[in-house]
Amino acid sequence: MAQQDATRLTRLAAAPTERVLxxxxxxxQFDTPEGPLKAVDDVSFAVRRGxxxxxIGPSGCGKSxxxxxxGGLQAEFEGRVTIQGQPISGPHKSIGMxxxxxxxxxxxxxxxxxxxxxxxxxxxxxKRHDKARHxxxxxxxxxxENRYPAELSGGMRxxxxxxxxxxxxxxxxxxDEPFASLDEQxxxxxxxxxxxIQQQLSQTTLxxxxxxxxxxxxxxxxxxxxxxxxxxxxIVEIDLPRPRTSEIVSSTAFGRYVAEIWGDLREEATxxxxxxxxxxxxxxx
Amino acid sequence: MATQHSTQSxxxxxxxxxxxxxxxxxxxxxxxxxGLLNRYIVPLPSEVMLSLPRIVIEEKIAGAFATTFxxxxxxxxxxxxxxxxxxxxxYRFTALRAATETWVAAAASAxxxxxxxxxxxxFGRTMTTIVMIGFIAGLxxxxxxxxxxxxxxxxxxxxxxxxxxxxxxxxxxxxLLPAALPTVFVGLRLGLIFCLINIVGVEFLINxxxxxxxxxxxxxxxxxxxxxxxxxxxxxxxVLFFIVTERIERWLRPQT
Numbered sequence: 001m002a003q004q005d006a007t008r009l010t011r012l013a014a015a016p017t018e019r020v021l022x023x024x025x026x027x028x029q030f031d032t033p034e035g036p037l038k039a040v041d042d043v044s045f046a047v048r049r050g051x052x053x054x055x056i057g058p059s060g061c062g063k064s065x066x067x068x069x070x071g072g073l074q075a076e077f078e079g080r081v082t083i084q085g086q087p088i089s090g091p092h093k094s095i096g097m098x099x100x101x102x103x104x105x106x107x108x109x110x111x112x113x114x115x116x117x118x119x120x121x122x123x124x125x126x127k128r129h130d131k132a133r134h135x136x137x138x139x140x141x142x143x144x145e146n147r148y149p150a151e152l153s154g155g156m157r158x159x160x161x162x163x164x165x166x167x168x169x170x171x172x173x174x175x176d177e178p179f180a181s182l183d184e185q186x187x188x189x190x191x192x193x194x195x196x197i198q199q200q201l202s203q204t205t206l207x208x209x210x211x212x213x214x215x216x217x218x219x220x221x222x223x224x225x226x227x228x229x230x231x232x233x234x235i236v237e238i239d240l241p242r243p244r245t246s247e248i249v250s251s252t253a254f255g256r257y258v259a260e261i262w263g264d265l266r267e268e269a270t271x272x273x274x275x276x277x278x279x280x281x282x283x284x285x
Numbered sequence: 286m287a288t289q290h291s292t293q294s295x296x297x298x299x300x301x302x303x304x305x306x307x308x309x310x311x312x313x314x315x316x317x318x319x320g321l322l323n324r325y326i327v328p329l330p331s332e333v334m335l336s337l338p339r340i341v342i343e344e345k346i347a348g349a350f351a352t353t354f355x356x357x358x359x360x361x362x363x364x365x366x367x368x369x370x371x372x373x374x375x376y377r378f379t380a381l382r383a384a385t386e387t388w389v390a391a392a393a394s395a396x397x398x399x400x401x402x403x404x405x406x407x408f409g410r411t412m413t414t415i416v417m418i419g420f421i422a423g424l425x426x427x428x429x430x431x432x433x434x435x436x437x438x439x440x441x442x443x444x445x446x447x448x449x450x451x452x453x454x455x456x457x458x459x460x461l462l463p464a465a466l467p468t469v470f471v472g473l474r475l476g477l478i479f480c481l482i483n484i485v486g487v488e489f490l491i492n493x494x495x496x497x498x499x500x501x502x503x504x505x506x507x508x509x510x511x512x513x514x515x516x517x518x519x520x521x522x523x524v525l526f527f528i529v530t531e532r533i534e535r536w537l538r539p540q541t
Contacts, residue, residue: 073444090450091448091449096448097445099441103442105445105460105463107464117449120449120451120455
């Protein structure tokens with residue numbers, strides 16, 4: 001316990017407070033055949049340097065909309081998003097995105113996939129190969145450099161995508177449910193890998209997820225969103241010791257956080273389910 | 286170990302394919318000898334085999350083969366360049382696509398070869414006429430498949446490019462085109478089939494040379510075995526083009 005406290009105190013003392021990403025009064029409305037749909041409304045939060053922040057919410061709370069806006073893929077929105085003080089008006093080199101869907105290039109080897117952002121940046125071949133090999137090793141895929149994505153498992157492919165994003169050395173790593181298509185065991189083990197990398201690189205990370213366990217396992221803070229329109233319901237500080245591994249999921253404190261967040265989410269998820277059912281009934285009628 | 290296994294299974298597949306061909310030929314031979322098929326319409330496969338040396342010597346088949354091969358090569362070169370570029374244009378300009386896609390699809394089923402008098406008027410009784418007919422016939426599938434391949438590129442791959450701030454050319458060259466390549470090659474293979482059928486057809490009709498003319502000469506002399514042997518050389522041309530296409534695809538996308 002004393003050791004845990006010491007670790008926590010060390011972490012808190014070292015915790016930088018510089019805000020690298022700030023979101024103020026973010027709102028986004030989509031035009032649908034059924035009329036305007038407000039996806040997110042009045043969302044404000046900040047991400048500090050080196051922090052791991054997760055955004056969690058029920059399906060339809062606008063998590064992916066927030067991801068696309070921060071990543072610069074969604075140009076029109078209300079409010080203000082700034083990275084290190086600069087407002088976002090499109091994709092930004094400070095942000096590296098890892099997508100929910102499998103996003104490796106099937107025609108490129110693992111090495112060439114990871115080299116991709118470096119190639120685009122115009123880095124010399126030898127240098128980019130060296131750098132790519134470093135990140136491949138970091139995600140635990142050394143020895144697979146010359147394999148094609150089709151020869152790898154889903155978890156390995158997602159690690160290639162993470163290595164490719166890290167290779168561009170982004171200020172903020174933005175991940176949208178990167179483990180959603182993986183089984184629970186792979187998800188936990190990949191969580192370990194992400195934690196290890198995040199701690200090793202002090203990588204500021206913003207994770208969009210609907211998985212409570214994953215969010216508690218990885219995060220310093222968790223932002224809970226309401227069902228549509230997505231608003232910030234609550235921000236939970238996760239005061240679990242670091243370095244963490246997936247073993248933490250069996251601790252009492254971990255269970256308490258999961259229960260607490262589920263308590264917040266349950267109401268929203270129920271509302272989401274009820275609205276979906278009502279909408280389906282309306283559509284049928 | 287995996288590579289050795291893969292090589293073995295590809296050899297086994299090739300052997301099986303060849304065995305099926307031999308078996309089918311034997312069945313046809315047997316049906317003809319039993320009188321189940323009319324020998325005045327279909328020659329004995331054994332006679333076709335035996336006529337091969339005769340055809341090679343009498344009809345100077347190497348020259349005819351080279352002519353058809355060259356015509357097909359020129360036509361396919363045009364098909365590849367124009368077809369892929371047109372597909373890209375239709376992908377890039379939605380209005381152009383909406384205006385022309387149906388017409389391009391309709392052109393794929395048009396019997397272009399029957400319009401040979403028009404081509405003769407425009408290009409004369411030259412190789413250009415044959416190449417142009419092959420080119421026009423092979424164009425629609427390449428355009429349509431290029432368009433399909435580009436439009437079918439997974440959204441997430443485009444988003445990866447967007448997140449890395451790729452320019453329009455980089456997005457095309459580094460993501461869209463490689464992603465579309467397998468579908469483009471399907472179009473090229475279909476284009477090749479259409480192209481070769483029409484080239485041999487027009488050779489047959491205008492007696493300008495090539496394998497089509499050999500087939501015509503033999504058919505007019507009622508040399509059924511010779512006719513079928515010449516058709517065999519058309520198939521050989523097709524096979525050679527397919528092998529080349531496959532090699533190019535493997536070179537461009539080694540994992541396919």
